[in-house]
Amino acid sequence: MASTDRQRRANTIAMLGQAYSLLGFKIVDGVVGAGYPQKPSHSAVFAQIKREGSRLTDxxxxxxMTPQSMGELVAELVELGYVERRPDPTDGRAKLIVLTERGNACxxxxxxxIRGLEDQLTEILGKRGHAQLRTLLTKLLAEG
Incomplete structure (x- = not known):
């Protein structure tokens, strides 16, 4: 009961943060369960990296986050075999962080x-509710 009372009193920002954390951990759990061990902090790289590679600063x-913090995450992912550093063909001084075959599979x-979580959201909210949530989030993010 106390948990329900706290949820009722929580502001919208706190609720969005809780939902983000919950879904983020579920994604990591799914990926780890599929055989790709990682830490939740590695999501900062996987959520941003382009399939063709990305610069560390990007x-x-x-x-x-700072380039130094991102560099630490990238170093961990290099050790795990998910990414590698390669020369940037457009700038000889820069490096690209590129997914390996294992990284692409991850x-x-x-x-x-994520597709499974989307299905769960539809089950919980219904098709109309899920569509409304997406519409509202799209509007909110467009104002950002």
Whole structure:
């Protein structure tokens, strides 16, 4: 009962944060369950990286973190075999962070997990409710 009372009193921002955290952990659980071990913090890379590769500075900017912090995450993912550093063909001084075959498979597992979570949202909210949620979130994000 106390948990329900706290949820009623929570403001919208707190509820959005809780939903984000919950769904983020479910994605990591799904990916780890598919055989791709990682930490929740690695999502900052996987959520930003382009399939053709990304510069570290772009990954950091997209994740709203310092290049040094992003560099630490990338180093961990290099050790796990998910990404590698390659020279950027457009700038000899820069490096691209590129997904390996294992990294691409990990992203695929994440996308499969997300599709399952989308289905769960539809089950919980109904088709109309899920569509309304998407519409409202789209409007909110467009104002950002």
């Amino acid at each position: 990954l950091a900017k997209g994740a709203n 992203i695929d597992a994440g996308e499969t997990t």
